[in-house]
Amino acid sequence: MIPAPTSRRARLALGGLLALVTALSAPVAAASPASADPSRAPAGGGPPASAFDAASARYDVPRDLLVAIGYAETRLDMHAGTPSASGGHGLMHLVHTRTLDEAASLTGLAPAALRTEPAANVLGAAAVLRAYADQAGLTATGRDDLGRWYGPVARYGGAREAPTARLYADTVYDLLRTGFTSERGERVAGRAVVPQRGALERTPSPDGVGILSTDYPPAAWAPASTSNYTVASRPGSHPVNYVVIHMTQGSYAGSISWFQNPAAQVSAHYTFRSSDGAVTQSVREKDIAWHAGNWTYNTQSIGIEHEGYVDNPAWFTDAMYRASAALTRSLTAKYGIPRDRAHVIGHVEVPGATHTDPGPNWNWTYYMQLVNGVTGIGSGTVNTSSANLNVRSGPGTGYPVVGSVAAGATVSIYCQAAGTTVSGPYGTSNVWNRIGTNRWVADAYVLTGHSGYIPGVPRC
Structure with a gap:
């Protein structure tokens, strides 16, 4: 059951929302070219803008906040219903055993619909955020202030460590400040917004998550759970012969948080952010990260994750290529790794790999030019x-x-x-x-x- 409306704005929108939810499983007719509005009908499995409008009105959650969270998580892409590497579903990244289950309880919608139907996915996220806001004591007036949603947003990210929670929420608020237009046509105009971080204000900022790395000075340090890697003393205990390139199949903050979850059983040494090439280290280079799916390659390699999804080239920014190549160049010099494609490899090239990353959109020619210091042929x-x-x-x-x-x-x-x-x-x-x-x-x-x-x- 969908709970009763709690505001006049919500009551006015409820009829449209019920129609939207009822139509979730019905075929959708394509708009004609003459009448289609790209800002209102995103392509490629995204929801119509009305889904954000209706979910916002129903749960009194700022519409642009919902869009910014979806953009930070997935670039507003359903990814054909496949989950992220950390188990998140849909463009709002509803996570099983956490936000997905909460959304099902709050909306009365089936988990299958929340995972695979764009409008239901947005509705579920709005319900969860509103519940978090209520638990944080936000009144109707407080909910009109974008800055006061910071705590619920940080909680939505699911980070176990305070610096990573701040990293997640600050990413969303940076998008609200700068504004953006997604590939699917959703637009959020930049505005002056002052996040009210509460206790997280005393937490180190995302430009310095925890302390800085001692292995690679440009990197922040956010350690993975000790359940997700093997302590070693490389290169003395094991030679370092490879750099393995990965895609996170998820967001930057979400991936760092996932490495901190003892249940993940996965980690990487470094993770790069798409927007600006920022980098965080989660496992010391001397230790063995669990990233390659092949123990021999794990022991002999440095694993580098890159924010994004293999099927969406929008994540592959020049800033990320350049920052990542600078790290790989440093690693190859430090460990004597040849700067060639036999030693700088993709996850898909690891023997026995079941993953396809970094995928066909990764530009190996350009990346290796940067690794080798070639600025242009x-x-x-x-x-x-x-x-x-x-x-x-x-x-x-x-x-x-x-x-x-x-x-x-x-x-x-x-x-x-x-x-x-x-x-x-x-x-x-x-x-x-x-x-x-x-x-x-x-x-x-x-x-x-x-x-x-x-x-x-x-x-x-």
Whole structure:
């Protein structure tokens, strides 16, 4: 049963909400191109914006707070109903034995619907957050203040350690401050918000979770549970011959928290954040993290996790590539590991691996260039008839514009691919140059000394 409305706003929305929940298992007709609004009907399994509106009104939880939590957890992606590495389901990351079970009790919805139906998933998250707010003593007036939701948000993240709880909540509040637009069209405008952290105010900030690492100075230190790794004295006890690259299949804070859960039976030495390349160490390099699924490789490798999901390239940012490559470069120098693909490998390449990460969206060419200190294989000078040349997220005019480069600028070219045919100052060409992660310009606008593909520059 859905509990009775507790406010006039909730009562007004209840009819629409009941219709939404009733329709969860019914087929949904696709909107026509002429009438579709991309900001209201996200693609790829996300819920309509009305799901956030209705859940917000029903439980008196700020709508943008719900969207920000979903964006921080999954980029608002249902991931085809598959759970995260830490057992979270749906775009709001409802976790079995915790938030998922609480959501089922509070909403009366079946766990299967909460796991797999986007609107139910959002509704369940709102119910749990409202219950946490009530238990924290938030009144109706208090619930109108975004800053006072900090405690419930930190609790929703499920961290066992205070620094990680703050890391989780601060990530959500950073999104509220800066604003964002998801790939699925959900928009949250930035606003001035002052998080009321309570007891967590005295906890170290996420830029210094606990103390800093003694192995790698840029990293924060948030130790994994001793149940999730083996104490050793490497490289004396075991040689370190490999770096293994992973994807978390979950969020940055959630993965660090999972390593601190004794039931996880998994860990990694380092974890990188997608947005800015921040890094946290959870296992000392001398010790054996349980990350590869192969004991021999566990004993001989350093495991590096990267925030995100293998099926969504939006997580693979240039900041994360560069920060991770800097660590790998440092590790290879420290332990004498060759900087090649036989020794810097993906989890999928470990013998007997059952995982596919880092997946087909991981750009090994670019990553290894960074590991080896290569800042660009080719270069060219931009020429446009206007002030700037559009930079797109892929090799073609159909990809979104993600920035620009000024006329006369010199750009590094990491690889090239065939895309949309474009006519420019240097002729007509379907060749596109990648000048950064998810950053492309048409070769017809770049003077490289060659027409089309540049000798020595790899195909992407």
